[in-house]
Amino acid sequence: MSRTWRYGNIYGYRNIGATIIDALDTLFIMGMNDEYNKARDWVEKSFDLSRSSWFPWKRMVSLFEINIRIIGGFLSAFALTGDPLFANKAYEVGKNVLPCFNTPSGIPYNKINPATGIPDYSSTISLAALGSLHLEFVYLSEITGDPVFAEKVTKIRGNMKRVKKPRGLYPTTVSTETGDFKSSYVTIGGGGDSFYEYLIKSWIQTQDMEARKMYDEAMNALIKNLMFTSKPSHLVYFGDSWGTTFVDHTFSHLACFAGGMFALGAFTDPTSGARPERDMQIGENITYTCRQSYVRSKTGIGPEDFYFNDQVEAMGINKAGKEYILRPEVIESYFVLYRLTKDRKYRQWGWEAALAIQKYCSVGAGRGYSGITDVYAENPEQDDVQQTFFLAETLKYLYLLFSASDMIDLNHWVFNTEGHPLPIKGKNPMFHLENTETWKY
Template identity: 85%
Template sequence: MTGIKLFALKKRPKIVIAIVATVVLVSFSIGPFLRSLHENFHPQHVLSGLTPDPDSYQDIQSKRDFIKMMMKDSWDNYVRFAWGANELKPFSQTWQNGHIFGSRSIGATIIDALDTLHIMGMTDEYKKARNWVEKSFDLSRISWVPWGQMASLFEINIRIIGGLLSAYALTGDTLFAEKAYEVGKMILPAFDTPSGIPYNKINPTTGVIYESKIVSLAALGTFHLEFVYLSEITGDPVFAKKVSKIRENMKRVKKPRGLYPKKVSIKTGQFKSESVTIGSGSDSFYEYLLKSWIQTQDTEARKMYDEAMDALIENLMFTSKPSHLVYFGDSWGTTFVDHTFSHLACFAGGMFALGSFTEPTSGAKRKRDMKIGENITYTCRQSYVRSKTGIGPENFYFNDQVEAMGINPEDKVYLLRPEVIESYFLLYRLTKDPKYRQWGWEAALAIQKYCSAGAGRGYSGITDVYAENPEQDDVQQTFFLAETLKYLYLLFSESDVINLNNWVFNTEGHPLPIKGKNAMFSNYNTSIREMFVQ
C-alpha cells in the first residue's frame, strides 16, 4: 500500500466474524476452540462480542496464548516494515522516528519490547532483538536540529535505560547492563544544574542540553528506580547521587496545602505553577515515591508518598452523581477545579492498591487506599464500557451532562495506552478477584477489533472511541509492546511469573528487582563492576 499518504487517517478494515462466532457460541469454552486453531490462527480473526466462559485453566491458557499472538503480530510487522526505526506505521507499512527520541532511528521499539519478548518465551524474536542491540544500537544517532528536536530525557530513561536494565535483570546478560551504563553516562550532563533538577531534553552524543526554564514534576521525578539500580550493578555512585539530590529538593520545597504543583523551576527548584494533578505531568512522580519504598525500603520516599496521597485525597478526590464514580480532579490554585480524569491517570487505581498492600503499618489507611484503588479502577472501567468501541478515551469528564465520557475530539482518541489494563493486572494479582481478568479480556478483544490495522500489519491507535467504525492514527506506539501487551499477558499468567514480591515495574512496564527479595538487585559479580569502574 505504498501509495497511501503516510499521515492519512485510516478506516478500520471490516472483519467478517459471523461464521466463526457461530462455531464458538455452541462451545462450552473458548479454550479448545482457540487452541485448535493455534497453528493458523491470526489475531485479526478475533471473536469480538462474545462473553468468555468461566476462567478455567484451559481458558486462561488460551487467553494468554491469544495475547502472545497479538504480540507476535505487533513484533513481526515492526520487523518487516520498520526494523531499526523507532515506531511502526502499521497501515502505511512504513516507519517513523518521533521527536521524543530525537530525529534519528535508535530502535526504540526493539529495546522497549526486549523484556516482553523474554517473558512471553518468544525466543527467536528475543535473540534477534538482542543481536540488534549488540551490533546496531547507537544513541549517537540522535541528532540536534534548530527547532529543539532533541531527545526527551524522561523517555530515554524510562524506555531505553529501563528496558535495558530490565532485560539484564531478567536474563543476567551483561550486554544490557553495559549498554544501560553507556546511555546513563551520556545523559548525565542534563543534571548539572544549580538545583540538581535536570533539563528535559538533551543530545546524548554532544551533551548539549535544551535549556528550558521549567520542567514537569513527572519529568524530574522519574529516574529513581533506574538510577539506583544502575549504581548498584555498576558500582558507580553518580546515578544514585543525582536522584538523591532531586529527592532532597522535593522534600525541602514548600508545598501549598501539602500538594505538589506540576511545574518546577530548574534554576531554583521551586514550584512555578499552581496547577495540581495526579495525571499527565505529575503521575509517575507519585508512582516512583511509592516504588522507591518497594525497591529499597526507602522510608523517606514512603513518607513523602503517604503525605502526597493524603493531600490529594483531601483536596482533589470527588464522587460523581448519579453513578458515584470516584475520580481526582485537577486544580488551578485554591478556587478552580477541572473535573476531568484521564487515561494516563488510571494508573492510580493500581498505585493505590499497591500502596495499600505495601503499607508498613496496618489499619484504616491500608483499607482506605485499597478501596480508593478499587474505586478508581472501576471508574476507569466505566470510561471503557460507556464507549461504542469498549475502549476508553484519552480524557473524560464529570459534569451535569456526562460521567466518564470524552467531550472534545482530542479527548476521544485511544493511543494504545496501558494504564487501565495495568490497574486490572495489579488489582487481580493483589486480590485474585476474577472480574479483573474478565475486564482485561474484554479490553483485549476490543483492542483487537478496533486497533488491528489488518492482517499482517500490526496495531494502531484510533481517533474516536465513540465511533462505530473509528479511524486509525497509523502509529504502533512502543509502549503497546512494552506495557499494554505485557500487562495483558501477565494478567492471565500465574503469580510466580514476575512475582510482585520480587519485582517492581518502572513507569514503562519494565520489571526491576527488589532489594533483599531478588538476587539480581545486588549483583556481586566483581567482573561486572570492574568492567564499568576502573
C-alpha cells in the same frame, strides 16, 4: 498502516530502535525467543544513542523518555537475563544523559543532544519527568558500582522534600534554577502521575522510608483536596486544580494507573490502622471508574480524557479526548488488582479490553496495531501509529494478567512507569552486583 517508521521529538528525530528496546523484556517474558534474539543482535550491533541525527536542528532527546524506555528497557532485560550487554548499554546511555543534571538546583534539564552532551537549558521541567528517574538510576548505580546516578536522584528527592507545597500538593512545573514550583496546576494525571508512582515504588524497591512518608503525605493531600464522587453513579475520581479556586472535573486514561498505585500502597503499608483499607478501597474504586470509561464507549475502549459534569460521567467530550493511543494504564490496574485480590472480574475486564483492541486497533496480520481517533464511533479511524508502550506495557500487562502469580512475582519485582520490571532489594538476587555475573562497563 503506511509501514514506515515514525520520528518524534522525544527521540531527537534519530533512528534509535525505541520499539525494539521497549519490547525486549516483553519478548523474553513471553518466550518469543527468535524475536528476542533478533532484537538482542540489533542492540549489540546497531544501537548508538550518540549517533548524529540526519536533522542537525532536531538532535535533542527527552531525558524522561530515554530513561523510562531505553535505560529502563536495558536494565529490565539485564535483570531478567543476566546478559552483560544490556548493563553495558544502560550504563552507556546513563553517562550520556548526565549533563542534564548540571543545573544550580540539581533539578535536571528536559532534553539533551547525546552527540554533543549539550542539554536544552530549559528553565522548567515537569514534576513527572524529574520524579521518574529514581528506580532506574538507583539500580544502575547498584549494578555498576558507580554512585553518581543514585547521587543525582537523591538530590532531586531531597529538593522535593524541602520545597514548599501549597496545601500539601505538588504542582506540575518545577524550576531547574531554584527547584521551586513555577505553576499552581496540580494533577494526578499527565505531568504529575509517575512522580507519585515512583515514591511508592522506591519504598517497594529499596524500603526507602523517606519516599514512603512523602507518598503517604501526598496521597492524603490529594484525597482531601481533589478526590470527588460523581452523581448519579458514584464514580470516584481525582480532579485537576489551578490554585485554590478552580477545579477541572476531568480524569484521564494516563491517571488510571492510580488504581494499581493505591492498591500497591495499601498492600505494602508498613503501618497499622485503617489507612491501608482506605487506600485499597480507593484503588478498587478508581479502577472501577476507569472500567466505566471503557464500557460507556461504542468500541469498548476508554478515551484519552473523560469528564464528570451534570450531563456526562466518565465520557470524553472533545475531539482530542476521544482518541485511544494504545495506552496501558487501565489494564495495568486490572493486572495489579488481580494479583493482589485474586478477584477474577479483573481478568474478565482485561479480556474484554483485549477483544476490543483486537477488533478496532489491529491493522492486520503482521502489520501491528494502531491507535484510533474516536472510541465513540461505530467504525473509528485508525491513526497509523503503534506506540512503543503498546509492546512494553499494554500487551505485557495483558499477558501477565492471565499468567500464574510467580510469573514476574510482585514480591520480587517492581515495574517502572514504562512497564519494565526491576528487582526488589533483599528479595530478588539480581538487585545486587555481587549476585550478578561479572561484566565490564
